[in-house]
Amino acid sequence: MIFTEAKRYYVERRAVDRMLGTRSDSFEHYFGRLRADVQGEIEQFVNAFTVNETYFYREEHQLVCLTSDLLAARLTVKPRGEPIRIWSVPCSTGEEPYSIAIWLLENWPHVDEYDIEIVGSDIDTDAVALARVGVYGKRALMRLPARLVDKYFEADDGASWRILDDLRQSVRFTAVNLVDRANTRLHGKFDVIFCRNVLIYFDDLARRTAAENLFENLSPGGFICLGHTESMSRVSPLFDVARFADAIVYQRPMR
């Protein structure tokens, strides 16, 4: 991650949060803890910097594209019987991978015909832990039609909803660092990767490394969806642009 002078306040606030969290009375004291990774402080520090604000059915047009074009394109080239693998990275607290599962159940008539594997990954281990629990507030559910909230969630109390066990079990969650090749490689090859609004936080070098790693995580012909303000062409020449009716996505060439 790269922060310019304009983001100084953002950085300071999080450093102060961690100083308070570790009862450090000076920055030197805290910095010592961080460098020595006392009680896993590096991970805690990273977690404090990640942005975990998202909601169900965000950028719905990409979900439309998934079921109207991307999966069909993958199925024409995949050997029969192989699972369809979809990766949501970063997955934050699980809204995106669960949205994909719900979207497929609601909108893909072939959902019972294929073995579908959805993996959600994030560098923030706290977010991953929350994703596994699957409890959400009103804000996260604001875009999801009430009918679907009733269908796929149990009301915990008036203010939070728990996703059904079947859905929780249909998504696998892992921790991942996108710039660490050894780490991303463990996740295997995917047919479609949703990687929205994370590359914007990286500097040029990290962005290129992440793009190369993501390329390796795609099967030949596989697709990657970025956030709507992001462009892969500016980051890496490895991918082809694929324009569909509902979204512009990037594709690993077939060969």
Place this chain on the structure above:
Amino acid sequence: MADDTPKRVLVIDDATLVRRYYRSALERAGFEVAEALNGVEALEHLLAARFDLLVVDVNMPQMDGLSFLQTLRAKSLPLSSTPALVTSTESAPQRIAAASAAGANFYVVKPLHAEALVQYASLLCGIRHG
């Protein structure tokens, strides 16, 4: 449904999303649904409670759908006579014949749409519509 007690369906499929999809469709139509991940788990369910219908996937780990049906059909009545709707991605005639020989009452090729599933389930449970 004509009868007041809901019909009980056991959905046997290793894919979580598929179980959820079938379950939603059946529950919406008034069925009571339980789930099993494979044949072994299904047999456990059947020893514990009575079901009116089994929806059985063919390809599953541990005990596949057809081995499960053969095992079930060899048990004593009334357990052995529980109707079974077999679902599969395979449409070759010899596959259908194999399922039928194993004890399938009905064979459908996936994808199975929610409305069709409910229609088959109603038929096999002896529910009349209209």
